[in-house]
Amino acid sequence: MDKKKIARVAAFRYKILAIIFLVLAGGLVLLPKYQKQEGIKSETLLSHANSTERYISTDQIANKIINQDPSFILIDVRNEDSFSNYSIPNAINIPLKKIFDEESLAYLNQNQFDVVFFSNDNFYADQAWVLCDRLGFKNLRVLNGGLNKWFSTIINPKMPNEDMPDEEFELYSTRKAASMFFGVVYSDQVTTEDSNVKPEAPKQVITVQKKKKKVAEGGC
Amino acid sequence: MGPLIPNGIIPIEWDSIIAIFIGIVFGFVLESSGFSSSRKLAGVFYGYDFAVLKVFFTAAAVSVIGLYYMDYLGYLDINQLYVHPTYLWGAIIGGVIMGVGFVSGGFCPGTSLCAVAIGKLDAWIYVGGIMIGVFLFSELYSFFEPIYNGYFLGNITLIDSFGWNPYWVIFIFSIIAIVAFAVSDMVRKKVKKVFY
Numbered sequence: 032m033d034k035k036k037i038a039r040v041a042a043f044r045y046k047i048l049a050i051i052f053l054v055l056a057g058g059l060v061l062l063p064k065y066q067k068q069e070g071i072k073s074e075t076l077l078s079h080a081n082s083t084e085r086y087i088s089t090d091q092i093a094n095k096i097i098n099q100d101p102s103f104i105l106i107d108v109r110n111e112d113s114f115s116n117y118s119i120p121n122a123i124n125i126p127l128k129k130i131f132d133e134e135s136l137a138y139l140n141q142n143q144f145d146v147v148f149f150s151n152d153n154f155y156a157d158q159a160w161v162l163c164d165r166l167g168f169k170n171l172r173v174l175n176g177g178l179n180k181w182f183s184t185i186i187n188p189k190m191p192n193e194d195m196p197d198e199e200f201e202l203y204s205t206r207k208a209a210s211m212f213f214g215v216v217y218s219d220q221v222t223t224e225d226s227n228v229k230p231e232a233p234k235q236v237i238t239v240q241k242k243k244k245k246v247a248e249g250g251c
Numbered sequence: 252m253g254p255l256i257p258n259g260i261i262p263i264e265w266d267s268i269i270a271i272f273i274g275i276v277f278g279f280v281l282e283s284s285g286f287s288s289s290r291k292l293a294g295v296f297y298g299y300d301f302a303v304l305k306v307f308f309t310a311a312a313v314s315v316i317g318l319y320y321m322d323y324l325g326y327l328d329i330n331q332l333y334v335h336p337t338y339l340w341g342a343i344i345g346g347v348i349m350g351v352g353f354v355s356g357g358f359c360p361g362t363s364l365c366a367v368a369i370g371k372l373d374a375w376i377y378v379g380g381i382m383i384g385v386f387l388f389s390e391l392y393s394f395f396e397p398i399y400n401g402y403f404l405g406n407i408t409l410i411d412s413f414g415w416n417p418y419w420v421i422f423i424f425s426i427i428a429i430v431a432f433a434v435s436d437m438v439r440k441k442v443k444k445v446f447y
């Protein structure tokens with residue numbers, strides 16, 4: 032291409048640019064619109080759902096409650112009646128129907144605390160987890176086994192048999208201690224006070240004042 | 252995916268570093284396109300140089316078209332972008348003061364600093380004036396506060412408040428831009444040429 036041709040095209044450069052500009056702007060108007068998916072992508076949701084990290088065990092929760100760990104919120108997704116009947120201490124009741132209410136979202140959509148869902152088993156808690164995770168809320172967990180497992184492991188732990196390994200006995204004693212923290216009373220732990228035994232009188236200690244050593248007088 | 256920083260693709264700690272980098276590049280582009288000359292900037296009001304109008308109109312139109320294409324293709328979520336909050340009367344009064352300052356001084360705050368950097372004396376005076384203005388405003392803050400913090404409308408856009416279709420707004424905006432460029436070119440040819 033010789034210079035003349037280039038000059039001839041270049042004379043129209045602003046018009047060409049203006050046309051490109053209009054075509055691009057008009058393209059936005061003409062492009063077919065589609066409904067955008069809100070929240071996280073389906074693939075991300077799947078990988079979150081498959082992750083075992085989303086479950087928290089009853090032992091971990093019991094440990095956290097006993098140590099007064101302030102970093103998590105327990106959320107009971109059953110209805111109000113079941114909640115008032117029995118729930119884990121310090122749990123908040125957000126029934127599954129009310130999960131997207133204005134006041135519930137303040138608890139669920141935040142970055143400061145871990146949110147632990149539970150219901151009688153995993154079922155409703157998992158549903159709540161999926162609904163919230165899909166909207167991109169952070170730090171969501173599900174109590175593995177729910178209240179049923181809470182009851183069978185923490186409140187009423189099963190005594191291991193004699194042929195079970197040592198770890199089972201240790202776990203049992205930990206769980207038993209935990210259940211005592213939550214108010215369960217065991218017959219072997221109750222001590223009846225014996226009134227016959229008189230407390231021994233404390234021995235009197237007579238302190239002997241020691242004579243102060245004389246400070247060595249100044250010599251040579 | 253985007254915007255990059257709110258979605259954690261670039262850590263938030265890089266915020267200020269990126270801002271400094273963009274600021275240096277912005278200053279360089281302003282200087283190299285001649286915006287550190289108060290005569291060139293004032294030209295838009297007297298009709299002998301429309302570079303300011305063309306540059307800022309083009310920048311706005313190109314970036315809005317680019318952003319909406321990226322939003323359409325899913326590289327960016329337009330709803331996550333920062334929208335500057337609107338304080339209605341504060342913006343109107345501030346805009347008038349800024350406009351008067353622009354005509355009479357021949358700089359906007361950004362270009363005045365560029366001009367200071369290359370040693371223009373009028374820019375030194377201009378920036379001194381800005382500093383005096385800042386001082387007066389701070390001293391009289393309790394007096395200005397009702398305007399400064401009042402009439403708050405939130406982080407609104409034209410699209411939200413009037414319920415317009417953003418794509419049509421962009422299209423009409425682009426047509427207005429091209430018409431403005433053509434008209435400003437015609438005006439420039441009629442006005443006597445000024446050398447500076």
